[in-house]
Each structure stands twice: as C-alpha cells, then as structure tokens.
Amino acid sequence: MLFTVKDVARLAGASKTTVSRVMNKNPKVKFETKTRVLQAVKELGYSPNSIARALRTKKSDVVGVIIPRGVEYVFSDPFFPEIIKGITSVLNLHNLNLHLIMSNSESEQREIYSGLLRSRRIDGVILICSRFDDKQYILKLRKVPLPCVLISRFPLEKINYVGCDNKQGAYNAVEHLINLGHRRVGFISGSFDFIGGVDRFEGYKIALKKHNLEYDNELVAKGDWTREGGYQAMCELLNGVKVPTAVFAANDQMAVGAVKAIKEKGLQISKDIAIVGFSDTQFASYVEPPLTTVREPTYEEGTLAAEMLVKLINGQEVKPPQVILPTKLIIRESCGYNVKKMAKVVIKQ
Amino acid sequence: MLFTVKDVARLAGASKTTVSRVMNKNPKVKFETKTRVLQAVKELGYSPNSIARALRTKKSDVVGVIIPRGVEYVFSDPFFPEIIKGITSVLNLHNLNLHLIMSNSESEQREIYSGLLRSRRIDGVILICSRFDDKQYILKLRKVPLPCVLISRFPLEKINYVGCDNKQGAYNAVEHLINLGHRRVGFISGSFDFIGGVDRFEGYKIALKKHNLEYDNELVAKGDWTREGGYQAMCELLNGVKVPTAVFAANDQMAVGAVKAIKEKGLQISKDIAIVGFSDTQFASYVEPPLTTVREPTYEEGTLAAEMLVKLINGQEVKPPQVILPTKLIIRESCGYNVKKMAKVVIKQ
DNA sequence: AGAAGAAATGAAAACGATAACAAAAAAATA
DNA sequence: TATTTTTTTGTTATCGTTTTCATTTCTTCT
Structure with a gap:
C-alpha cells in the first residue's frame, strides 16, 4: 500500500503542510511535532510522490544525458561507461536522477528534441556530442531553453562544454x-x-x-x-x-x-x-x-560536466564556461x- | 515561453478536454476540430507536461535500469553499453524513458531502494544483477511492488529474468x-x-x-x-x-x-x-x-529483458517468465x- | 497582566494534465 | 416533425504535493 501526505498527517495529528515542511527539512517546525511526524512517516513507510512534487515545484530533479547514435563505440571503448560513472558520481551527490537518452536513429533523435525536452521532465541536459553535425541539436537545445553542457569541445560561442585537449x-x-x-x-x-x-x-x-x-x-x-x-x-x-x-x-x-x-x-x-x-x-x-x-581523462570529463550542469540548474554562475582538460602521454x-x-x-x- | 492545454484550448476555441483527447489520439473527435486543435498545437509549439500527465494517470512512462556498483567492469567490457543499447532499442519503440541508476557505494544503493522505488517515478525496473548478494535487493523490489526483470539467471522462484547459458x-x-x-x-x-x-x-x-x-x-x-x-x-x-x-x-x-x-x-x-x-x-x-x-548474446539479453518488462507493465502475461539464451563458441x-x-x-x- | 512580536500551524489555492460524468449537437428512426 | 440514438463537446473533480496567506500559540516586554 502506498501512502500520501494526507495519511501521514492524519496519523501524526498534523496538517499536510506541516508534514510537507518536515519532509523538506524546513526549520520552522517545533521539535516535538517533527518527531511525531517522522514517527508516522516511518510507521507507514511513506515516501513523497516525486511526480506530484515536480509538478508543483517545476523541478524534476532529473538530468538528461544524450548519447547520439554511434558515438559510444566509434571513439574509444570504455568511454561510455566511464563517462557515465563520472556523471552519476556527481548527480548522486546532489540527489539528481539520470535520464539516459540514446537514439538509435536519426528520426528518433529528432523526436527526442521536439518532445522530450519540452515535456518538463528534465531540468538540464548533458550532450555527449562529438560530430560537427551535432550543431543542429545544440542550437535546438538553446531555443528550448534548457541548461546544457556539452562533453567535447565545440566551435560555438557562449556554450558550456568540457572536453579534453x-x-x-x-x-x-x-x-x-x-x-x-x-x-x-x-x-x-x-x-x-x-x-x-x-x-x-x-x-x-x-x-x-x-x-x-x-x-x-x-x-x-x-x-x-x-x-x-x-x-x-x-x-x-x-x-x-x-x-x-x-x-x-x-x-x-x-x-x-x-x-x-x-x-x-x-x-x-x-x-x-x-x-x-x-x-x-x-x-x-x-x-x-x-x-x-x-x-x-574520461571520468573527469563526466564529473566536471555534471558539476557544471548542477550549477547552471541552480542558477549559479559557471566560472570558466568552457574547460579543456589536459591529456597525458x-x-x-x-x-x-x-x-x-x-x-x-x-x-x- | 511554455504553453499548457489551456492556451491551446483558447486558441483553438475548444475545451481542455478536447485538446487532451486530440493529444492522446482519442478517436472521438470530429475531424474538423481535430485539425483546428493540431493547428493551434503547432502554432504554439505545445507539448504536454509529462509530469502532470504522470501524476494524473499514475504512469510515468519511465523504466529504471539498476546497475549495482562494480558489475560493469568485472564481467566483460562492452557488456554495459551493449546491454543498454539493447534495452533502449525496445524502450524507444514504446515511447518509454530510461532512468539509469548506478550506485557508487553500498549506502547509495540502499537509499535507492528505500526512496526512489517508492517515489512513483518509475513504472518498472530492470536489474542487472550478477551476484548472489543482490538477493536482498530483489526481495525489496518485490515488496514495493514494482514490475521487475533481472538480467542474469537468479536462483529464486517466481521471478522474471533473462540470462545467458x-x-x-x-x-x-x-x-x-x-x-x-x-x-x-x-x-x-x-x-x-x-x-x-x-x-x-x-x-x-x-x-x-x-x-x-x-x-x-x-x-x-x-x-x-x-x-x-x-x-x-x-x-x-x-x-x-x-x-x-x-x-x-x-x-x-x-x-x-x-x-x-x-x-x-x-x-x-x-x-x-x-x-x-x-x-x-x-x-x-x-x-x-x-x-x-x-x-x-548481450544485446539480445537487453532487448528481451526490456520486452518482458514492457509486457509486465502493461499487465500482459509473460510467456516463459525465465529465459536462458544460448551462447555460441x-x-x-x-x-x-x-x-x-x-x-x-x-x-x- | 496585557500588548506586541515571534514562532508554529493550518486552510485553501495552485501546478497541468486526464477521467468521469453531463450536456449539447448531429444523425437516425419512427 | 418529434423522438430516440449516437456522436461530439464541455464541466467539474482529481492526482499529491508545495505555496501563500491567515490564524493560532507561545514568548517577551512594559
């Protein structure tokens, strides 16, 4: 059985608002009521409905990672898992979720851009691009607009990216x-x-x-x-x-x-x-x-890109908007x- | 600027419901009104808010793929990208999205299970398991309960999995x-x-x-x-x-x-x-x-698991609940x- | 003790879609 | 033409949160 704030509120003898405050660690709740609420939460095994929350707050806490078709193998092999590992290590830290978007064809790719990005399902995007052709997608992303970080240098002004030298x-x-x-x-x-x-x-x-x-x-x-x-x-x-x-x-x-x-x-x-x-x-x-x-430095490209994106999402300034990481012989x-x-x-x- | 059903309804001179019907390809809309609505949709560049839809329908159209820490490298290298490619190829076909859940530590893993699975963010789960230790997680998954398919044979009754022989x-x-x-x-x-x-x-x-x-x-x-x-x-x-x-x-x-x-x-x-x-x-x-x-047959393991999960989500019966794919010398x-x-x-x- | 201010709580609205039901319009029948 | 049936459309409630704003309770101070 799945419970809602209402259930918790009733059990704890508090209002929905108070329960919500406790869940969001709002400090303006008396210690005593807080423990009462937490007790009820535990008892019912309550966990907030993140969809409802996302609707209200207009934040989904989800980051999209787009891997255009073909990139994952052509370049180098452990590239894909390594970069994803880097990204997740940072996202997990910030309680963000990862939507993996892998298009298997050009037409799928197009749909992704027209639909998904506007569906408010995602707070920001990491685009693992590598071809000059990807420019069209980058420009579309800008129009949405959605915070976006590229992995790979890209010859465009005013864009955030991290690549290797x-x-x-x-x-x-x-x-x-x-x-x-x-x-x-x-x-x-x-x-x-x-x-x-x-x-x-x-x-x-x-x-x-x-x-x-x-x-x-x-x-x-x-x-x-x-x-x-x-x-x-x-x-x-x-x-x-x-x-x-x-x-x-x-x-x-x-x-x-x-x-x-x-x-x-x-x-x-x-x-x-x-x-x-x-x-x-x-x-x-x-x-x-x-x-x-x-x-x-594949892993670092992932972590850095994720860190940049998190900042963008939080409205913070990204110090150098473009980072080129050194390689090592x-x-x-x-x-x-x-x-x-x-x-x-x-x-x- | 982002628009809602309301905006489209106003522009098309129809009700929200009608617009919703058009978006969901409900056949009970007169051809004429349908084209009027679609025209408005196009004009505004409208795309439904999938979060709101998910809240109402209780379906997120998202599938979680869980990769426990360590699996991706130990076993075999291109395992990870290949299996993901297989999964996405099927999910894309069904307009399902992929949530990638990669825990970097045991404690993160635990959080994932207690929180995310109950957050109604996900309609089903593919668990790429491989260790006997993963049993605890499988059992938790069952309790949620959430449709679930394992990749890898697992010595448990009444569980869906696909593995190789x-x-x-x-x-x-x-x-x-x-x-x-x-x-x-x-x-x-x-x-x-x-x-x-x-x-x-x-x-x-x-x-x-x-x-x-x-x-x-x-x-x-x-x-x-x-x-x-x-x-x-x-x-x-x-x-x-x-x-x-x-x-x-x-x-x-x-x-x-x-x-x-x-x-x-x-x-x-x-x-x-x-x-x-x-x-x-x-x-x-x-x-x-x-x-x-x-x-x-890594790719096939991915596609098959995804197909099984899609069926489970749709409430259909999964013919053989456990599939062991042959290998080839x-x-x-x-x-x-x-x-x-x-x-x-x-x-x- | 009473008033003013601060802290804690709650009621109601809102987020943007869909579903259930009701009503209106069109078509079919008598 | 009036009535029934069918098709199409619209109204209202709802999903489960958070937010705004109002209210209550508790402190503090004169």
Whole structure:
C-alpha cells in the first residue's frame, strides 16, 4: 500500500503542510511535532510522490544525458561507461536522477528534441556530442531553453562544454616520436566529421611544423576509427613510396590495427616502426607490445560536466564556461627509445 | 515561453478536454476540430507536461535500469553499453524513458531502494544483477511492488529474468578442448560470489565428467575476473605439478592474462597450451593469437529483458517468465586443432 | 497582566494534465 | 416533425504535493 501526505498527517495529528515542511527539512517546525511526524512517516513507510512534487515545484530533479547514435563505440571503448560513472558520481551527490537518452536513429533523435525536452521532465541536459553535425541539436537545445553542457569541445560561442585537449595530446604524441629521433612520422587519421578527428590531425601538423619537419601527404592515411580501418591505412602506408619510421594513430583501435599490419609485413614494432595511439583504452595495454598512447581523462570529463550542469540548474554562475582538460602521454613499449634522448623519457607501466 | 492545454484550448476555441483527447489520439473527435486543435498545437509549439500527465494517470512512462556498483567492469567490457543499447532499442519503440541508476557505494544503493522505488517515478525496473548478494535487493523490489526483470539467471522462484547459458557455454568450451584431444584441461575461475562464476565452473566440471575425465583440484586456479588475476592464476598452474595442456578461463580478461603468463614462460599458445575465454569481448579478437571464446548474446539479453518488462507493465502475461539464451563458441586461433578431429571443427574469423 | 512580536500551524489555492460524468449537437428512426 | 440514438463537446473533480496567506500559540516586554 502506498501512502500520501494526507495519511501521514492524519496519523501524526498534523496538517499536510506541516508534514510537507518536515519532509523538506524546513526549520520552522517545533521539535516535538517533527518527531511525531517522522514517527508516522516511518510507521507507514511513506515516501513523497516525486511526480506530484515536480509538478508543483517545476523541478524534476532529473538530468538528461544524450548519447547520439554511434558515438559510444566509434571513439574509444570504455568511454561510455566511464563517462557515465563520472556523471552519476556527481548527480548522486546532489540527489539528481539520470535520464539516459540514446537514439538509435536519426528520426528518433529528432523526436527526442521536439518532445522530450519540452515535456518538463528534465531540468538540464548533458550532450555527449562529438560530430560537427551535432550543431543542429545544440542550437535546438538553446531555443528550448534548457541548461546544457556539452562533453567535447565545440566551435560555438557562449556554450558550456568540457572536453579534453585533443590537439595538445596529439602534439605530445608526435613530439615524443620526434624526440626519439624519428623524422618520418606518419599519421593514421580518424574521420573528419568528428571534432576530435580534426583536432588530433591539427596537433600532428603543428608538432611537425614546430620541429621543422615538412608535412607530407604521403605519410598520412585515412582511417575510420576502427581496427580494420587502421589496418588498411597502415597497409597503405607500408606500400607507399615513403614508409614512415613512426606512426601516430588517432585512436587506439586503429593503432592496434596498424600493429597487426606491421607484424604481417614481417616488421617489428618499435624496432622497425614505432607506434602511438590515442585514448588509452583497455586494449592499448593488452596488445603485444603494450601501446604507448595518450590518456584521455574520461571520468573527469563526466564529473566536471555534471558539476557544471548542477550549477547552471541552480542558477549559479559557471566560472570558466568552457574547460579543456589536459591529456597525458602514457609511455609503454611500442616506441622503444632512443638512447641519446633517454634522459627525457620515463618508462611507465 | 511554455504553453499548457489551456492556451491551446483558447486558441483553438475548444475545451481542455478536447485538446487532451486530440493529444492522446482519442478517436472521438470530429475531424474538423481535430485539425483546428493540431493547428493551434503547432502554432504554439505545445507539448504536454509529462509530469502532470504522470501524476494524473499514475504512469510515468519511465523504466529504471539498476546497475549495482562494480558489475560493469568485472564481467566483460562492452557488456554495459551493449546491454543498454539493447534495452533502449525496445524502450524507444514504446515511447518509454530510461532512468539509469548506478550506485557508487553500498549506502547509495540502499537509499535507492528505500526512496526512489517508492517515489512513483518509475513504472518498472530492470536489474542487472550478477551476484548472489543482490538477493536482498530483489526481495525489496518485490515488496514495493514494482514490475521487475533481472538480467542474469537468479536462483529464486517466481521471478522474471533473462540470462545467458553460462553452464552450457562453459561446457561447450571445455568439450571443444577435449575433442581436440586434450586430457589435462585446466580452469581459471572467476570469483564465486558471481552467479556466472559458479555456473561456468559447473559447466567445466560437467564436461569433464561427461568425457570420463576426473576432476582434479590441481588443475584449477582461482582468478578474480581481471587480467592480472588471470595472469597470476596461470602462473600457479604453470608452476604446479601437473601443467595442463589446455585451459578454459571464465572470462576473456583472465584468458588474456593467462596468455601473457604462458608467453613469458617461453611456451606457445595453442601449440603448447590451448586456451579458451568467455564472453567474446573486443580484446578476445585483439590478442595475439586471437582468442577462441564463448559469445554471450548481450544485446539480445537487453532487448528481451526490456520486452518482458514492457509486457509486465502493461499487465500482459509473460510467456516463459525465465529465459536462458544460448551462447555460441567462437573458434579462433588460440586452440589450434587436432587433425583427426578437424572435421568437427570449423575455423572462424 | 496585557500588548506586541515571534514562532508554529493550518486552510485553501495552485501546478497541468486526464477521467468521469453531463450536456449539447448531429444523425437516425419512427 | 418529434423522438430516440449516437456522436461530439464541455464541466467539474482529481492526482499529491508545495505555496501563500491567515490564524493560532507561545514568548517577551512594559
């Protein structure tokens, strides 16, 4: 049996208002009545109807997390659970609930935006976006309007987001290779409809420039974020006129594919061709040899985004509206090391 | 600006009730008035307040998915996103929303059960359970009461669940090894607080028995589902008095760890020691050599559970209340093959 | 002790939808 | 045309809270 304030009020010999005050920890209730009410609450196992409360207060205490179709796998594998864990850790702290919105198709996606966001079911939204195409949805969100935080940098003004520094991360990876003595550093790109794909490519180019190496189209092959794509791209590079001595792949999956291609060619990783990945997904360390890669602070992206959103919902100001978290180069065994430069390099598990 | 039925009614020159009827596709509205109302709806960009509707109808159109702390990683990696994808694909079809409940601690877990489930915020629950300990929560759920479907077999009567056939899967894996000619088949177990851990162990033992091989404690080492645990367990086996010629690990992560240990010992996978994993996670195919493993139909578990729950919510009968989905042995390269038995074995990518 | 002020409590309205019932309009029948 | 039946529409109550405002009770001070 489910009870209401009315039941509690009757049992405690108080009014509905008083019961409500007790439930909401309003201090203007005499200690004695409070205990009487709490006793009744306990006795009946009463828990307020959050729907009714939401209707009256116009606050649902629910946050929507939107995951556009396709994002969860393409980029990196434990991305999705990790980011959700980060988000929930913060939301739980604030007694907020999480609505997971995962569209399986473009049309579903559209419905979500037209219906759900206006249904007052949600106090704010975290949008895990990553493609330039997501712009249309972001603009719609703004019109609702609903507090909103993106996960991933996005080239739009006046928007809240938290992302990781893809450009700098890529830069560090490539610089690492150059510091090891490599002059012919190849790149296996992701697709360029992804923001991260473009940024990582940028970082690659900037690193070359900084070290006076000329950008060479022959050293770049296009992948599609998958292992198979990485494998194909590496084959291209291996069969090209200029075979690179080191390759930076825009994510770990492709790096793993590249490793396979290199091995099949009878070459040795790190000795013949060094390789660096991006994201530090689990298989980066599973592969033989363990992959040097760029670690993305996925969990922190989740927590930060959630914290930002909570502030927005509470009408507080969000200090820097846009946050780019630093990445970290994780050095394992896929690049070996140049003895001359060894002082600069710390081998890490 | 957000509008209500009242606004639409005024603009369309109709009553609130009529507007409500149109929104709910009630057929008893004259075509002419219907179009007038829809015109007004469009003009104002009206969308019903789902909170108010939920209060009145006592249906929130929200389904809770509970993921107890720790489950998402221990078992197998893409488990979590894959199962969620399966669930959402069905829920979206029925216009149901998904509340993701992820507790970060035991105390949070407890709060969830005492508060959220009674808050009428949810019409039903999918509980991704896997430990015997989860029993307490299941029992609480029953008391609420709230339609509920478990993902994972659970040793309780009169409960709805969908799981995969861990026992048969393990059986098949071990039988495969035996068919290849192996007589000394080892087992790396997971922890036994997990239902799947016990079932897979059972399957191992049954397969031995069926083929007249005696169970031998010396051939069994305890892991903890992690790669590191698998590595340690394999080391134990390798240093034991009876070194197995084949090993079945209760999940892929441990299998990968075992592979590492075997390689370090200077032995060759499949030639010296064959190995089979469980789950067919992504790294099963990433490892060198690609792992023979048992595929768990994760996505289908999600869809089926969601379909069952939808039926329960609608008061329909759920035909078989408990479903065990079959697994599939994926044969790759970690076991090689016995020429004599080859006819039985199909090599697969 | 009585008045003024503060603290605690309660009655009634409101949030925005739907449901039950009643009434009006249209169609069918006599 | 009058009457019955059917279709369509509208009125009012309701879901379970919180909020506003009024009232009561308790303190404090002269």
